[in-house]
Amino acid sequence: MKINFKNILIALIEKEFKSYLRSINNFMNMIVFMIAIIILFPLTVGPSEEKLTLVSNAIVWIALIVSIIPTLDKIYISDFKNGWLEQYYYSPLLLEIIILIKCFVFWFFLIIPLTIFIPIFSILLNIPFLIIFWNIIIFAIGSLGFCLIGSICSSLTLGTKSNNLISPLLILPLAIPIFIFGNGVVEAVKSNYDPLPNLYLLITVCLILLIISPLISAYSIKIALTK
Amino acid sequence: MINYLANPNRFLNFIKPIEFSIGVFSFLFIFIGLYLSLFNSPEDYQQGDTVRIMYIHVPFAWFASFLYFSISIASIFFLIWKHPFADIIARSIAPLGLIFSILTILTGSLWGKPMWGTWWVWDARLTSMLILCIFYFAYIGISNAFPRKIDGSKPAAILAIVGMVNLPIIKFSVDWWNTLHQPASIIRFDGPSINQEMLLPLVIMLLGFLFMSIFIILINIKTNLIYKKYQSEILKLG
Amino acid sequence: MTSRLKDNMILKNISLTRGLKTIFSSLNIEFLCPGLNIIKGENGSGKTSLLMMISTLLQEDRGTIIRFGKLKKNDWLNEHILIKQNSSLSDELTIEENLKIWCGLKGWDFNTDKIEKSLKNFGILKYKNFLVSECSSGIKKKAELSKLNFDESFKLKCWLLDEPLNHLDENGKLFLKKIMDKFINMNGTILQTSHEKKINHKNFKIIKL
Numbered sequence: 001m002k003i004n005f006k007n008i009l010i011a012l013i014e015k016e017f018k019s020y021l022r023s024i025n026n027f028m029n030m031i032v033f034m035i036a037i038i039i040l041f042p043l044t045v046g047p048s049e050e051k052l053t054l055v056s057n058a059i060v061w062i063a064l065i066v067s068i069i070p071t072l073d074k075i076y077i078s079d080f081k082n083g084w085l086e087q088y089y090y091s092p093l094l095l096e097i098i099i100l101i102k103c104f105v106f107w108f109f110l111i112i113p114l115t116i117f118i119p120i121f122s123i124l125l126n127i128p129f130l131i132i133f134w135n136i137i138i139f140a141i142g143s144l145g146f147c148l149i150g151s152i153c154s155s156l157t158l159g160t161k162s163n164n165l166i167s168p169l170l171i172l173p174l175a176i177p178i179f180i181f182g183n184g185v186v187e188a189v190k191s192n193y194d195p196l197p198n199l200y201l202l203i204t205v206c207l208i209l210l211i212i213s214p215l216i217s218a219y220s221i222k223i224a225l226t227k
Numbered sequence: 228m229i230n231y232l233a234n235p236n237r238f239l240n241f242i243k244p245i246e247f248s249i250g251v252f253s254f255l256f257i258f259i260g261l262y263l264s265l266f267n268s269p270e271d272y273q274q275g276d277t278v279r280i281m282y283i284h285v286p287f288a289w290f291a292s293f294l295y296f297s298i299s300i301a302s303i304f305f306l307i308w309k310h311p312f313a314d315i316i317a318r319s320i321a322p323l324g325l326i327f328s329i330l331t332i333l334t335g336s337l338w339g340k341p342m343w344g345t346w347w348v349w350d351a352r353l354t355s356m357l358i359l360c361i362f363y364f365a366y367i368g369i370s371n372a373f374p375r376k377i378d379g380s381k382p383a384a385i386l387a388i389v390g391m392v393n394l395p396i397i398k399f400s401v402d403w404w405n406t407l408h409q410p411a412s413i414i415r416f417d418g419p420s421i422n423q424e425m426l427l428p429l430v431i432m433l434l435g436f437l438f439m440s441i442f443i444i445l446i447n448i449k450t451n452l453i454y455k456k457y458q459s460e461i462l463k464l465g
Numbered sequence: 466m467t468s469r470l471k472d473n474m475i476l477k478n479i480s481l482t483r484g485l486k487t488i489f490s491s492l493n494i495e496f497l498c499p500g501l502n503i504i505k506g507e508n509g510s511g512k513t514s515l516l517m518m519i520s521t522l523l524q525e526d527r528g529t530i531i532r533f534g535k536l537k538k539n540d541w542l543n544e545h546i547l548i549k550q551n552s553s554l555s556d557e558l559t560i561e562e563n564l565k566i567w568c569g570l571k572g573w574d575f576n577t578d579k580i581e582k583s584l585k586n587f588g589i590l591k592y593k594n595f596l597v598s599e600c601s602s603g604i605k606k607k608a609e610l611s612k613l614n615f616d617e618s619f620k621l622k623c624w625l626l627d628e629p630l631n632h633l634d635e636n637g638k639l640f641l642k643k644i645m646d647k648f649i650n651m652n653g654t655i656l657q658t659s660h661e662k663k664i665n666h667k668n669f670k671i672i673k674l
Contacts, residue, residue: 003543003572011569019557083553086522091570092543152389156382160372169365170386173358216385223381226523227373377484459485 008093009101016105019078026071027110031117033067038121049126056125057135057186060118061179064139065146068111072150073157073167075106076221080158085221095221096214099155103147103213111143134189138182138202145206148213149174155217158224177205233312235452242445250442256435263428271425277341282428284334286436287327288356294324294440295359298366299391302384314380315455317387318370319447323440325363331356362390376458472533473498474519474623474654479528481511481518488514491528497670498533499652501645503659506674512658513550515674516625519656520547533622543571545623546612550631552605556598560584560608563597573617583614587640606632614644619651626657642666 020027041059045051079085088098115136122132153170160166184198232238264282271278298317305313335353336346347353370376370383421429474496481489488511496502504512517523519530521538532541554563561580568575584590587607592600600608610629612618624645630638645655649668 004574005572007569007575008572011566011575014562014569015555015558015566018562019555022557078557079555082555083549083551084555086547086549086553087567087570089522090542090547092539092572093570156369156386157372159378160369161374164368164372166365166368166372169361169368173361173365174389176358216389220382220385223385226517227375227378375484455485462486 003092005093008091012093012098012101013105015084016102017109020105020109027113030067030071030110030114033070034063034114034117034121037063037066038124042125052125056122056127057131059125060121060127060135061182063121064114064118064143068114068143068146069150069168069171071110072147073154073171075102075147075150075154076158077154080224085158086225089222089225095218099151099214099217099221100210103144103151107144107147111147112140114143115139131186131189134185134195138185138199141199141202141206142178142182145178145202145209146171146175148206148209149178151217152213152220155220155224158221159227178202181205233310235312235315238312239449239452246442246445249438249445253435253438253442256431256438258435260428260432260435263431268428269422269424274342277338278425280334280338281425282432284331284338285429286432287331287334289433290436290440291324291328291331291356291359294320294327295362295387296391298324299387302387305380305384306388311380314384315448315451316444317384318380319444319451321363321367321370322447323443325360325367328356328360328363332360359390362386366390472622473531474533475531476519477529477531479518479530480526481514481523482526483514483523494672496654496656496672497668498654499649501649501655501657501666501669502672503657503664503669504672504674505659510674512674513627516547516627516656516658520545520625522547544621545625546618546621547625548609548612548627548629550627552597552602552609554597554605554608556596559594559596560589560600560604561593564608564611567612568615568617571617573615579615580611583611584608586614587611588636603632603634603637607637610637610641613648619648619653621653623654623656624648626655628658628660630659630661 038059041055042052045055076085079088089095091098118136118139119132122135127135149171150167152174153167156170157164157167181198181202185195185202188195188198232241260282264279268279268282270276298320301313301317301320304310305317332353335356339348340346366383366386369386370379373379373382476492476494476496479489479492480487481492504515506512514523518525519532521541533544536544554560558566561577561584564580564583565575565577568580581590581593584593587610589604589607589611592604592608595604597605597608606629610633613624618624629641633641646666648655649666
C-alpha cells in the first residue's frame, strides 16, 4: 500500500496545533502564574531597587521555569488517556520522529510566545536592555532543551497514580546544565566577557538532548503502552 | 556464576550460611575502625579533632555514589536481559543509598560548620551530592508511583541509567570547578596524599561499610522476594 | 491476492505474563485465514491481552507468533487495525478531525468527502462537527468503527476488534456485519472478541480461551 509521509507530517502538526489551540487556557494559566510570581518577588524581597537589581534576572527566569513545568509534565498525559499515543505507535513514521515533532510543536506554539513577556517583565524589574536581548536568546534555545527534558520525564511517569508530583522532581536535576550555562551567558554579559563559549555549551547540551530525548521518550512510551 | 545466582531460590540458599558472618564482619570492622579513628589516629595539623568526622563522612559519600552506580548497573541488566531479579536488587539498594546520601550531607555540614564557618555552600560537589539525593528520591518515588508496583520497574530503571550521568560529575567536579571543597586526596595518579596513620582507620571503616551495605541489602532483597511471592500468591487465589 | 490466500496466522506455544500475573502458558491457536475468528472466554481470561499481543502492544515471553508468513514488525503495523474497547478519539477534536488525522497518521490520503462518506454509512454524518467530549458512547463507538469503512482499510490483512458490538444499536450492528462480510470476501482476516451468542456470519471459527 502507498504510504504518504507528507500526509503524516501534516496530520501530526494539525493535531498538535488544534489541541493546543483548544486548550488555550493552559497557556493563560502559564501567563497568570508568571505574573503572580513576578508580583510576589518585590513584595517578599522588598521594594528597594538595589536588592531587586541583584535578583531581577533570576526572578524572570524562575517565573518562566516554574510556570512552564505544570504544563510540561503533562505533555503526553491526555494523549495517553484517550489512546492517541497508541495511534502514534501504529503510524508508519518512527515514534522517535513523532515525539521530536511533538516537542517542536509544543515549543513553537506554547513556549516561544512566552518570549514576548520577557521584555515586559524585564522593564518592570529594571533589567538593562542588553541583558534582555541575551535573555530572549537563551530562553529560546534553553527552553527547547527544557521541553526535551520534560518529554523524558512526562513519558516516564505515564500511567502513574494521579496527583503525584514526581515529574517536577525529575525535571529540575536533569535541567541543571541548562541553568548553569544560561546563567553563565548572562554573567559573562554583565561583566563584559565573551558570552559565546557558554552559549555554545548551551547549544551543545540542547543538541545532545535533541538526539537522546526522543530515543528515551519513545522507549518509555512503548513501555507505558504495554501496561 | 551470575547466571547461577540469578535464580532467587538458589540465591537464598547461597547466602544463608554467609549472611551471619557478613553481619559479624561488618560489626567488627566498624567497631575497630571507630576505635582507631576516634582514639588512635593523629589530629590534623589544620583541622584538629574535627577531622575525625571524615572517617564516617567519606565512607558515606563513597557508598552513596557507589550504590547508585550499582543500581544503574542492575538496571542495565534488567532492561537488556529482562531478568526480574536484577530489578529486585536495584529496588533493595535504593533505600540504603538514599539514607547514605542524606547522612553524607548531614555529616558534611557538621564538618563544614567549624571548618568553613557555614553549614552549606553551593559548591559543585555539595550540589551534586544533593542532586544525587534527589535522584534517589525520584528513583524510589517513581518505582512506587504506579498502581501495580511492578509497572514502576522499567521507568525507574531508565531513570537510574539517565541519572548515572550525574555520578562522574560528582567524582570529577572537584577538579573541574576547584572551589571550597578540598581536592580529592585518596585516589590520585601520584598515590595517596593522605597521612598513612589516617589512611588505615579510613580503609577499615570503608571495609566495614562495605560489609554493612551488603548485609542490609541482603535483608532488603529477602524482604522484597517475600513480598513478591506474597503478591503472586494473592493473584493465584483471586 | 493469490499469495495472501496461503498466508496464515498461528500462535505456537505462547506464554504471556502481565505484571506478576500469568495470562497464557503454552497457548496454541491456528486462526482461520481468511475468515472471521470469534474469541470467547470469561472475563479476565485474556481476550484483550491476546489481541494486544497479536498487535505487538504486549510482548510474549515465549513461543512464536506467525503473522502472515513472518511479516516484519513495521510492515505488520501497517497491515492491521486494532479497535479497542474504549474509544481512542481525542476529546479536543471533532469527530471529523479525529478521523481525518487518523487517516493522515496512517499515511493514507485524507479528504473531507471520504470521511463524510464513511460517517454517512454509519448514520452519524450530522454529528461530524461535534467535539468528541460532547458525544454519547454509542456515537463514539460508531465513529471509531468508521475507521474500518475507508477504502484503504479493506486492503489490509487483518482487523482486530475488541468487543465491537458494545454500545451499538441495531442499525450499527447490521452495518458492521455488512462491512465485516465485505472484508472477509476480500480475503481479510478478522479477530473479534465477543460475548454474543448469535452469530450471523457464514464462515467463522470460534476460539475458546
